[in-house]
Amino acid sequence: MEGLIHQEYPVEKGDYTSAGQASADMKRRLRQLGVSANVMRRVAVASYEVELNLVIHSLGGKLVFDVDSEGVSLISKDRGPGIPDIELAMKEGYSTADDEARSLGFGAGMGLPNMKRNADGFRIESEVGVGTTIEMRFLLS
Amino acid sequence: MTINELQALLQAKNQTPDVDAGREVACGYTCDLLSWVMAHGEPDMAWVTVQTHMNVVAVAVLADMACVVLPEGIEMEQEGLDKATAEGLAVLSSPLSAYEICGRMAAQGIPPRA
Numbered sequence: 001m002e003g004l005i006h007q008e009y010p011v012e013k014g015d016y017t018s019a020g021q022a023s024a025d026m027k028r029r030l031r032q033l034g035v036s037a038n039v040m041r042r043v044a045v046a047s048y049e050v051e052l053n054l055v056i057h058s059l060g061g062k063l064v065f066d067v068d069s070e071g072v073s074l075i076s077k078d079r080g081p082g083i084p085d086i087e088l089a090m091k092e093g094y095s096t097a098d099d100e101a102r103s104l105g106f107g108a109g110m111g112l113p114n115m116k117r118n119a120d121g122f123r124i125e126s127e128v129g130v131g132t133t134i135e136m137r138f139l140l141s
Numbered sequence: 142m143t144i145n146e147l148q149a150l151l152q153a154k155n156q157t158p159d160v161d162a163g164r165e166v167a168c169g170y171t172c173d174l175l176s177w178v179m180a181h182g183e184p185d186m187a188w189v190t191v192q193t194h195m196n197v198v199a200v201a202v203l204a205d206m207a208c209v210v211l212p213e214g215i216e217m218e219q220e221g222l223d224k225a226t227a228e229g230l231a232v233l234s235s236p237l238s239a240y241e242i243c244g245r246m247a248a249q250g251i252p253p254r255a
């Protein structure tokens with residue numbers, strides 16, 4: 001499988017102003033490749049949710065974006081604080097977002113479920129005090 | 142219905158005069174929780190929200206929406222408008238409440254989804 005795109009995006013904690021830029025760039029690149037509207041939309045939803053979670057909940061991290069001839073891979077890796085109960089975090093409506101995030105319209109507790117619903121493959125691993133890694137895969141056809 | 146026609150229907154001010162107002166609006170939605178909108182946003186949608194910060198533009202653009210409609214005379218600040226204009230997203234500011242805006246759009250036959 002030939003790699004068509006490999007891109008890394010650092011995402012900082014609390015950086016609401018540039019939040020969404022990594023997702024927008026990924027979408028632009030997928031459009032240039034002529035990827036279908038359906039795949040582009042699903043990647044856009046998932047990448048935005050995972051990017052915003054880094055801004056809102058993590059201590060900072062990065063997104064790694066790869067496209068090959070069969071699909072799109074998106075990996076989010078952060079430096080903590082980790083998720084104590086992943087099953088609970090995956091429930092629709094569960095959120096620990098603070099007041100600032102809520103005042104901006106975040107904190108519906110829909111981000112992780114949105115990612116899972118839109119990705120063809122979804123894996124989450126987390127260790128408290130170490131960090132969270134989320135791997136998503138989207139098939140082109 | 143075009144953005145121009147929607148602007149008239151909602152007695153709104155177009156805050157993005159440089160965006161193509163001849164674009165068709167395919168459907169409508171209202172919500173202020175961004176993940177909710179992320180889950181339900183559709184291409185060419187008119188999204189009614191009281192949120193005005195930069196992430197509103199990001200969400201609308203990622204979903205390929207046609208316009209954001211701000212109720213109750215709320216206006217978006219210049220930074221957001223510049224970004225919206227660069228991305229081809231229209232921003233309308235209407236004196237009506239979100240309830241009345243949606244009521245008028247629905248009465249004109251704008252569906253909940255495309």
Ligand SMILES: Nc1ncnc2c1ncn2[C@@H]1O[C@H](COP(=O)(O)OP(=O)(O)OP(=O)(O)O)[C@@H](O)[C@H]1O
Binds near residue numbers: 058097132
């Ligand atoms: N990278 C992360 N690091 C630490 N905790 C996280 C991370 N991502 C998610 N969480 C935890 O999982 C919860 C659920 O995340 P989810 O994205 O579903 O909802 P939310 O971000 O709180 O709200 P929304 O995404 O609807 O704006 C968060 O409130 C947070 O407690």
Ligand SMILES: [Mg+2]
Binds near residue numbers: 049053112176
């Ligand atoms: Mg989230």
